[in-house]
Amino acid sequence: MNRAFSSLVKSLLVATLAISGAASAAAPAAAPAKADPAKGATLYDSGDAARGLPACVSCHGAAGNSTIAVNPKLSAQMSAYTYKQLVDFTTPARQNPIMTPYSKMLTDDDKKNVAVYLALQVPKQGAAKNKDTLELGRRIYRGGIAANGVAACASCHGANGNGMPALFPRLAGQHQDYTFGQLQAFKGGARKNSAQMTTIARRMSDEEMKAVADYIAGLK
Known part of the structure; x- marks a missing residue:
């Protein structure tokens, strides 16, 4: 009789622990705090x-x-x-x-x-400044530089420079000097947080960088 009772208690204990473990596993993790x-x-x-x-x-x-x-x-x-x-x-x-x-x-x-x-902020429109290189910049942004293996900027950053959420940044309206400076940083190795951009920048001349940076400044 005592053995039977002991066995029953053990069975109930095992069942209780199993139910408790399942409930714990099913409980949703606490949601991370939302950005403010x-x-x-x-x-x-x-x-x-x-x-x-x-x-x-x-x-x-x-x-x-x-x-x-x-x-x-x-x-x-x-x-x-x-x-x-x-x-x-x-x-x-x-x-x-x-x-x-x-x-x-x-x-x-x-x-x-x-x-x-x-x-959430509203951007102010930029503008291209060099009409002599505008067509070169447009060709690079929209079609790349096939001879050097440079992909079109638009393929990642969008036709209007609005980027792709969580993948590629918005470029539209960005300052020419800043964009050119970052391309130079990727090319020279000062900026190392995008292998893709490092490869692209190393295949571009300064003239091409300046032209596409100017074109980007006028995108909206």
Whole structure:
């Protein structure tokens, strides 16, 4: 009788543990906190004096519409791309004397909040400036450089430069100087966070880079 009772207790215990384990496995994991554009706006516009964080607006302009040709326009950029760049600045893949120390001071939530805020902003239109190279820039952007194995920029960044979510960044309206500078950085190895862009840039001349950068500035 005691053996039978003991066996019954063991059976019930095993069954209870199995049910408990199944319920635990079925329970959904806690959802990650959503990025907060309001917090991103505060950090972007005012920085955080307590942590020694300067305001992003001083370099990248109101709502991400930079007026400084060597500083990128960030307005309407895809949040996943902006976030990735802020992370990359903290690694050897993309070092920058200003952005690397700044990015290292940002928390992961800070990066996500600023990125989401910028993605919601309305970009100001840029313009191409050099009519003599506009056709060359258009040909490269839309058709690539077949002789050198350079793919069309539009194949990844879209016909109008609006990019592809979570894959390739928005380029439309970007400053000529900034785009040219990044192509140079990829070519020279100063920027290492895209093997694809490094390969493309190494197959382009300075003249071709400048032409396509100017064309990109006029996209909308």
